[in-house]
Amino acid sequence: MSGDPLEIDVESAWALSQEGDRLVDIREPSEWLAGRPARSQSLPASRLAEDPAILAPPPGRALLLICASGVRSLAWARSLHAAGLPARSVRGGFSAWTRAGLPVADGHGLDADAMDRYDRHLRLPGIGAAGQARLLASRVLLVGAGGLGSPAAFYLAAAGVGTLTLVDDDRVERSNLQRQILHTDAGVGATKVDSARERLLALNPTLTIQAIPERLAPGNARPLFERHDLVIDGADNFATRHLVNDTALATGTPWAYGAVQRFQGQVSLFVPGAGPCYRCLFPEPPPAGAAPACAEAGVFGVLPGLIGILQATEAIKWLLGLGESLAGRLLVYDALAMRVRELRLDRDPACPACTGG
Numbered sequence: 514m515s516g517d518p519l520e521i522d523v524e525s526a527w528a529l530s531q532e533g534d535r536l537v538d539i540r541e542p543s544e545w546l547a548g549r550p551a552r553s554q555s556l557p558a559s560r561l562a563e564d565p566a567i568l569a570p571p572p573g574r575a576l577l578l579i580c581a582s583g584v585r586s587l588a589w590a591r592s593l594h595a596a597g598l599p600a601r602s603v604r605g606g607f608s609a610w611t612r613a614g615l616p617v618a619d620g621h622g623l624d625a626d627a628m629d630r631y632d633r634h635l636r637l638p639g640i641g642a643a644g645q646a647r648l649l650a651s652r653v654l655l656v657g658a659g660g661l662g663s664p665a666a667f668y669l670a671a672a673g674v675g676t677l678t679l680v681d682d683d684r685v686e687r688s689n690l691q692r693q694i695l696h697t698d699a700g701v702g703a704t705k706v707d708s709a710r711e712r713l714l715a716l717n718p719t720l721t722i723q724a725i726p727e728r729l730a731p732g733n734a735r736p737l738f739e740r741h742d743l744v745i746d747g748a749d750n751f752a753t754r755h756l757v758n759d760t761a762l763a764t765g766t767p768w769a770y771g772a773v774q775r776f777q778g779q780v781s782l783f784v785p786g787a788g789p790c791y792r793c794l795f796p797e798p799p800p801a802g803a804a805p806a807c808a809e810a811g812v813f814g815v816l817p818g819l820i821g822i823l824q825a826t827e828a829i830k831w832l833l834g835l836g837e838s839l840a841g842r843l844l845v846y847d848a849l850a851m852r853v854r855e856l857r858l859d860r861d862p863a864c865p866a867c868t869g870g
Contacts, residue, residue: 519590520604523613526577527552535570536577539586540607550579550607551616551624554675554719555650558585569598571714579603579610626719631673644833645673651832652676654737656729656757657747658705659683660817661771661824663695665745668825670713670720674832677713678723678741679706680733692814729753734760743828744768747821751798758783758791762867767831767840769824776813776848778820781839781858782827788841789860790867813848820846 521529527550530536536553538545539561549555558580570576576598578586586602593600603610611617618624623631623642627649634640634648651674655662658681669677683705685696693705700708706724713722727733729748738744738760746768748754754770761768767784770791783790823844830836843856862868 517587517602519594519601520583520587521577521601522604523610523615526579526601526603527610527615529575529577533571534575534577536579536603538607539578539580539589544581544607548607548611548617549624550610551618552626553579553618553624554721558589561589571718574599576600577603580606582606582608627673630717630719634672639835640833648673648829648832649675651743652678652741653743653745653828653832654678654680654741655745655747656753657681657749658693658695658709659689659747659749660692660773660812661821662709662745662747663693664818664821665747665769665771665825665828666695666709666713667716668822669745669828670717670722672825672829673717674720674829676721676723676741678725678737679709680725680727680729680737681705681709681747682726682728692812692817694818729756731756735764738764738766741766743831745824745828746770751795754791754795755798759866761785762790769827769831771817771820771824773812773816773820775810776816778816778846778848779843780820780823780827780846781843782831784831784838784840785867789858790864792866793861793864794843794858796861796864816846816848819848 583606590602
């Protein structure tokens with residue numbers, strides 16, 4: 514139906530995508546082998562049905578949907594437009610795109626921007642174009658946009674993890690800036706997730722960054738975990754970590770654990786069904802005062818950076834299926850002595866969370 518006001522021709526779609534509109538290929542992975550429109554983000558309609566909100570375009574820009582022939586994309590454009598999203602459908606779809614001779618990326622969907630941006634990844638054995646495409650299709654949830662979440666989010670964004678969701682109900686304070694590198698002095702008073710989203714998109718504007726100004730709680734944890742491939746723990750309290758652990762077990766979601774205090778930090782990876790869980794290590798919160806938070810005990814400014822980067826490393830390795838993970842191992846880092854110890858973690862047969870003991 515060429516006269517539909519929600520349709521746009523392929524030449525206009527290409528021009529607008531270069532100006533900042535978000536071009537999204539909603540075809541299924543089996544259709545990508547013939548190539549994809551350059552500068553497009555691949556998001557299958559089957560995944561879109563789970564959470565249409567992930568399609569929100571940058572402020573002031575439009576959403577341009579493309580499928581094989583324009584039929585599916587028009588149906589989705591109508592649905593999203595009715596829901597308040599500025600969505601349009603590319604008339605004729607990918608068939609019209611190729612007939613017009615417009616730029617096409619290879620079957621892995623890496624356009625010229627991605628080939629340039631991720632050049633050093635593309636040269637690595639075990640990553641290459643296929644691995645980078647896998648990262649771009651991945652979704653990571655970051656619980657906390659503070660000391661640990663800051664470096665982790667920066668490196669996940671730089672690596673090209675396609676969708677990052679930040680959950681945090683705090684606002685930026687000047688005392689955060691000594692270690693929470695996502696934020697700036699100009700952002701004091703802003704919500705941490707909005708401050709983080711702005712910095713991450715400045716680093717890599719091709720990603721989807723979702724900012725949720727809420728605290729992780731029993732009411733929102735499970736649906737959030739179910740929509741992501743992996744979770745980064747940036748919490749600063751045992752109650753939230755136990756919630757992360759228990760929700761991860763319920764949903765089968767792996768999570769990268771990190772903790773810092775004064776001059777020491779810890780990091781591990783917990784994979785449901787493949788080793789111990791966090792409650793095997795810490796069944797219950799310690800007595801009051803035994804493990805004071807950073808606001809009380811203080812923290813060496815660079816320490817969260819080191820631990821957060823290790824969490825991001827574990828996340829990227831897991832998403833790519835590379836190397837040996839920290840599952841079943843705990844790294845303990847002492848910044849003053851510049852020493853790293855490794856402790857083996859075994860499943861507790863009496864753990865009520867992961868063994869039902």
